[in-house]
Amino acid sequence: MKYDYEKLRKKLTKCKEVDVNAIQDKDVDEISTIKIDKRKSSNERILDFLCKAKNPYIFKCDGVIVKISFSDNSNMTADDCLTNVLKRLYR
Numbered sequence: 001m002k003y004d005y006e007k008l009r010k011k012l013t014k015c016k017e018v019d020v021n022a023i024q025d026k027d028v029d030e031i032s033t034i035k036i037d038k039r040k041s042s043n044e045r046i047l048d049f050l051c052k053a054k055n056p057y058i059f060k061c062d063g064v065i066v067k068i069s070f071s072d073n074s075n076m077t078a079d080d081c082l083t084n085v086l087k088r089l090y091r
Contacts, residue, residue: 023065028058028059028060
């Protein structure tokens with residue numbers, strides 16, 4: 001599959017700014033219904049998800065609407081962030 005990176009960049013920029021409180025249920029994918037080919041490389045799987053999801057930042061998980069965001073803090077990895085959350089939860 002050939003990816004239109006400029007189109008994806010614009011989609012991500014637009015989707016990132018969506019207010020979760022203003023979104024309609026029909027505009028949110030149930031994450032379990034988005035099918036990704038596990039035989040593809042991790043980069044291709046990410047690109048497939050970005051292409052297939054209506055909004056890659058907002059989706060439903062078992063009917064619950066979830067919005068994800070990412071910090072601009074380049075000093076911390078995703079593992080660092082998850083470790084910090086777990087440490088706070090299980091002090």
